[in-house]
Amino acid sequence: MEIILKEDIIGLGYKNDIVNVKSGYGRNYLIPKGKGVIASASAKKILAENLKQQAHKLAAIKAEAEKKAEALNGVALVIAAKVSATGVTYGSVNTATVAEELKKLGIEVDRKIITMRDIKKVGDFEALVHFHKEVEVVVPVKVVAENAEVAVAAEEAPQTEASQAEIAAATETAPVAEDVVTETEEAPAAE
Structure with a gap:
């Protein structure tokens, strides 16, 4: 079935193209949605006349597309x-x-x-x-x-004295956390 497209459909064609599609796709989707019309002899004549009249508009649209x-x-x-x-x-x-x-x-x-x-x-x-x-x-x-x-940035940056000091400080805070745990364990036993 030949259809004249009324708008661009990526993967099928562009506005004013005449394309061959399966009958069901044309009858059930393109024509009811207004995306195309049946390419009869009279519709083709109308399309040719419209394209002739709109040639300068189409050239301007193409120039704008080229600019983009x-x-x-x-x-x-x-x-x-x-x-x-x-x-x-x-x-x-x-x-x-x-x-x-x-x-x-x-x-x-x-x-x-x-x-x-x-x-x-x-x-x-x-x-x-x-x-x-x-x-x-x-x-x-x-x-x-x-x-x-x-990961690349971390590998490139060598460990400095400041980063080594931060690691040492983090290991020193670990025993303090253990002391807190033992105090909380003793409190429930006293009750």
Whole structure:
């Protein structure tokens, strides 16, 4: 069944595209939700006329999308995630996480125009951002262990005299805690 899309649907097509879909998907989802219409001969003629009239608007939309894409050129994300000993993340890094990280960099991107598989381990991955049907940007995403940065910093810092003094002070307070325990044990016996 041929359908003319009325809006962008990631994974299927973009607004004003003519796509082939299964009959049930077209009849039961796309047409009732207003996301598409049946591509009859008259609908195709209307679409061609509308595209001809809106050519300058479409060029402006594409230019705006290219400007947004230019802001993402050279951007590489490093996301720290909690990781188990085997290198598997607790939870996953997904499109919402990537959108939040881009927002921290000052780049507003809707999570719905980002496509990627959910990342469930440490490593290098890619996220594809669809600004326009002709403008797509690949953003490299590197997932690192959150606790690895802390462990590296702890290994690099040698123990100083102050840290050794803190360790000695902590061991000296241990006998005091034992004295408190023996006093509380004697009190119930006296009653």
